[in-house]
Each structure stands twice: as C-alpha cells, then as structure tokens.
Amino acid sequence: MDAIEVTVADRRDLTDQIAEFTLAPADGAELPPFEVGSHITVRTPSGAMRRYSLVSDGQDTDSYRIAVKREAESRGGSASMHDDAQVGTALQIEPPENTFPLSEANEYLLIAGGIGVTPIYAMAQELEKQGKRFNIIYCTRSKEDTAYLDEMVEAFGDRLLIHHDDGDPDKLYDFWDHFAEPTTTHVFCCGPKPLMEEIEAVSGHWPEGRIHFEDFKPVEVVRDDDTAFEVELRKSGETVTVPDDRSILEALRDAGHATVSSCESGTCGTCKTVLLEGEADHRDMVLMDEEKSDRIMICVSRAKSEKLVLDL
Numbered sequence: 130m131d132a133i134e135v136t137v138a139d140r141r142d143l144t145d146q147i148a149e150f151t152l153a154p155a156d157g158a159e160l161p162p163f164e165v166g167s168h169i170t171v172r173t174p175s176g177a178m179r180r181y182s183l184v185s186d187g188q189d190t191d192s193y194r195i196a197v198k199r200e201a202e203s204r205g206g207s208a209s210m211h212d213d214a215q216v217g218t219a220l221q222i223e224p225p226e227n228t229f230p231l232s233e234a235n236e237y238l239l240i241a242g243g244i245g246v247t248p249i250y251a252m253a254q255e256l257e258k259q260g261k262r263f264n265i266i267y268c269t270r271s272k273e274d275t276a277y278l279d280e281m282v283e284a285f286g287d288r289l290l291i292h293h294d295d296g297d298p299d300k301l302y303d304f305w306d307h308f309a310e311p312t313t314t315h316v317f318c319c320g321p322k323p324l325m326e327e328i329e330a331v332s333g334h335w336p337e338g339r340i341h342f343e344d345f346k347p348v349e350v351v352r353d354d355d356t357a358f359e360v361e362l363r364k365s366g367e368t369v370t371v372p373d374d375r376s377i378l379e380a381l382r383d384a385g386h387a388t389v390s391s392c393e394s395g396t397c398g399t400c401k402t403v404l405l406e407g408e409a410d411h412r413d414m415v416l417m418d419e420e421k422s423d424r425i426m427i428c429v430s431r432a433k434s435e436k437l438v439l440d441l
C-alpha cells in the first residue's frame with residue numbers, strides 16, 4: 130500500500146491525556162474517502178507504526194481526524210504523537226482500512242470504553258445522518274477523562290448514557306439488562322479488554338453476527354518471565370542493556386539509536402538485523418530457519434545467551 134504524506138493541520142487537547150490531530154494531505158491532493166469504523170496506520174514521529182480510528186466524516190476528504198491517548202506504558206507511539214506531532218509536523222500514513230464496518234440493522238447499541246470512543250463517535254454521527262435508531266453507552270474513568278463529552282451530549286442527548294467507574298473494576302457498568310433478551314439490535318463495542326470481555330460474556334446467548342468488536346491493543350512483545358540481557362553494537366562499539374520489560378528495538382531507541390520498524394509485532398520483516406554473536410530467542414513470524422543463526426527481528430525477539438552482538 131502506498132503511504133500518504135500528510136501534515137498536522139490542527140491539534141487540540143480533548144482531555145489531559147487525549148489529543149485530537151487533524152491531518153491534511155501534504156500536497157493538497159484529496160485523501161481517499163472511507164466508511165465509518167475505518168482506521169489509518171500512522172508512522173509516528175518515533176518511527177513506530179500505530180493504528181488510529183478515524184473520527185471524521187468519511188466523505189470529507191479534505192482531512193482526517195484521529196484522537197490519540199498517551200498510554201502510560203507507551204512503547205514510543207502515542208508518547209511521540211503527543212510530544213513531537215505539532216501543527217505543521219509532516220507524517221506518513223497508510224490509507225484507511227475498515228475491520229469494523231457498520232452492518233445493516235434496524236437498531237444499534239454502540240458501546241465505547243475510554244479512547245475506544247473514536248470509531249463509536251464516528252458511527253453515531255453516521256447513524257444520525259441516516260436517521261437510524263441507536264443508543265450509546267460510553268464508559269470512562271471520570272468526567273475529566275471523557276473525550277468529546279460536551280459535543281456528544283449536545284449531538285445525541287438522552288440516547289447517550291455516560292458511566293464513570295473511577296478506575297474501579299467493581300464499578301463497571303452493569304450491561305446485563307441490555308443483553309438479557311436477545312434482540313435484532315446490532316452491538317458495536319470498542320474499548321479496553323475488560324470491557325470487551327464483559328460484553329462477550331453477557332452476549333454469549335445472542336445469535337452470531339450481532340456483536341461486533343474492535344481492538345487495537347498492541348501486540349504484547351514482552352512476557353512476564355522475560356529477563357534483561359545485553360546487546361553489543363559492533364559498529365558503534367556501544368553496549369546497551371535491554372531491560373526485562375523492553376524489546377531490543379525499544380532499548381536501542383531509549384539509548385538514542387534511530388531504528389527502522391513497522392509492525393513491531395514480528396510479522397513485517399522491516400527490523401531484520403544481522404546477528405554476529407550470541408543465541409537469539411526468536412519470536413517472529415518471518416525469519417526462515419536458515420536465517421535464524423545470523424539474523425534477528427529486534428522488535429520481538431530476545432536472547433537466550435547473556436549477550437547478543439549485532440551488526441549495528
């Protein structure tokens with residue numbers, strides 16, 4: 130897929146941790162139209178690729194709007210958008226893709242958790258335009274953490290139910306009443322894992338095809354029992370410690386080394402690096418068996434030996 134060059138045309142804070150970015154095509158050309166539920170993949174200023182749902186109207190191709198939450202455990206993607214993507218910053222994006230399309234139904238229940246509101250808000254605007262019946266349940270930690278709060282209240286009135294849980298799992302919204310009796314309603318849910326698991330649990334007796342989920346959680350590249358090890362960079366002569374909770378790629382970035390990457394989940398092949406010494410713990414999906422002794426995908430793979438020597 131051909132990348133599209135864009136610039137940040139506008140940026141506004143929606144909450145302390147969530148910023149909205151309006152991206153305009155760099156060369157003045159039109160951006161491809163899209164359907165609600167679509168996302169784009171953004172090469173963030175750190176080089177990490179991240180997927181963000183489009184909030185804007187799919188027919189308005191002058192710009193795309195996305196909202197980005199600064200994740201506490203950011204692996205470089207969301208933090209670099211917040212810190213380094215200012216008005217005028219040039220970015221590359223991949224064209225919209227839709228893995229969460231709106232289906233045809235008489236009635237809809239839209240469920241959002243936290244930053245998962247982005248495709249849900251876009252869907253609600255589209256359903257409003259189409260004159261469809263819908264309700265929204267929007268769960269967040271607190272009023273201050275709720276992106277698009279005022280504009281959604283104004284647009285959707287009492288079709289919008291807001292629930293704050295103060296970050297307490299015991300205060301999760303009780304969805305049971307909405308799911309006790311299966312109906313012809315189509316449900317669209319986007320949010321953190323516990324919310325989606327809850328919806329999966331309460332809707333188990335619903336007919337197939339009525340409940341739709343979207344989940345952008347990054348692949349977990351580090352496991353609980355991973356340990357720290359060292360990486361020697363033969364060309365620069367430097368040695369970098371890879372902590373137990375960081376990938377080689379992240380540790381190199383933390384140490385100020387520019388590294389290229391794309392998927393950061395061991396599937397695209399972009400970060401392939403020559404391994405000169407040491408035994409790798411290969412966790413990728415791309416290396417062929419014959420490459421495994423002298424190549425390593427540094428976005429996911431780790432070390433079986435105490436040290437790896439890389440041709441960097």
Ligand code: FES
Binds near residue numbers: 393394395413
């Ligand atoms: S960045 Fe895609 S395999 Fe490492």
